[in-house]
Amino acid sequence: MRLLPVNLTYFLEVARSGSVTEAAQVLGVAPSAVSRQIAKLESGLGIALFARHPRGMTLTDAGSRLLAHARRTETESAALVEELRTGRGAEERDVRVACSEGFARRLVPRAMAGFRSEHPDVSFRLDVVPRREATRRVVEGIADVAVTYAMGPQYDVRVECAVVVPVCAVVPLGHELAGRDRIGLAELCAHPLALAPPGSSQRELFDIGVQLEGLTVRPALVCDSLAPGYEFVRAGGGLALVGDLGDLGGDGGAEGVTHVRVDHPVFRQREAQVQTAAGRRLPWPATRFTQSLAAMLSPRHPSGPAATQREG
Structure with missing residues (x-):
């Protein structure tokens, strides 16, 4: 059962397939009906959502923004239908979290x-993905909350x-x-060095x-995972870089390494962020867990990074 308006339903299928004909086959309607709905949607918005090509259609920038909204709405609608059918309240839903690897190492787990110690009936789904993918999943409603790095608006x-978040050398x-307490970039x-890949x-x-x-x-080494970098350092291959999320001081010695702050203003351009979808009302477990994450990431928290916080 679909709760989306017809024009958004048709728009979603065309965006997924890149073809009016294929979308019509999935929807079980005539291609002309799909074309009319897309044209009506574009006319109402006053902007093109697709670029037309001989072999298909691709989204414009405006179409990509609308797609994110439509997918988020579709996900929320499906969850509501399931709740209505099963009688389960929104408070029983699992909390879906997407985060990049640095946050999955200690902070998020x-x-x-800690949250489950107070709310043992709440379950979690954690997906460790690249930073932009974590944000995309929140925007499209695939995840309730993202914990990731970001640069710019x-x-x-x-x-x-x-x-x-300060950056430290793994030594x-x-x-x-x-x-040393801190070192410069030239040192x-x-x-x-073991470094993350470009991008x-x-x-x-x-x-x-x-x-x-x-x-x-x-x-000396390019790797997209933290564990090999740490092993490279322990084995005497060189140094590595890691963000200091407040979890570096506890067991570095036990791991055979220590952490030294890298002092350069360029690293202040990156923020660790807790993100939720704009305009979406989360169920209470996700809302409370988001608050817990934000508190743990805060520099005022005993385990938080000693840095400057900005709350949205």
Whole structure:
């Protein structure tokens, strides 16, 4: 059963398939009916939602924005229908979380465990995905909350909490830099480095900083996962970079490493954010858990990063 308006339903199918004909087959209607609904929607909005090509249709920027809204509405509608059919209240729903890997290492699982100690009837679904994918899932209603890094203004999301997170070098015990409180970018780059791949926020900022300082760096290891980087450092391969989310001081020694702050203004351009969809009303477990996450990420929290917070 669909609760979406007909024009949005047709729009979704065309966006998914890239073809009026294929969308009509899925919907079980004539292609002309689909075309009329799309034309009516575009006329009402006063803007083109699709770019027409000989072999199909692609979304315009406006169409992409509408698609995110339609998918979010579709997800919420499906959840409401399920609740009405089963008699389950919204308060019994699971909480769906999307986060990038740095947050999945400790902060988010600890927040989940702490929340379940007070609300044992709440279950979680955690998906560890790239930072932009985490935001996309919240925008489209696939996830209730995202915990991820961001640079620049964010659209279609409500930023519940934003913290500028310091960046630290992962240094093996006994290394010449191990006893330092902080180091500069040039000192860091004098050693072999394990870095995130191009496209990650940390690597983007690192590359900008290196360019500003006139440094030349050829990474010893490029990897999109934290665990191999840590093992590379422990084995004496070099140094690595990690965001300090307040979870680096506890067991570094037990892991055979220590963490030293990298002091460069370029890293202050990135924020750790807790995000929810703009305009969406979350069920109470997701709302409360979002508040818990924001509190844990706060620099005022005992385990939060010692940085500047901005609340949305």
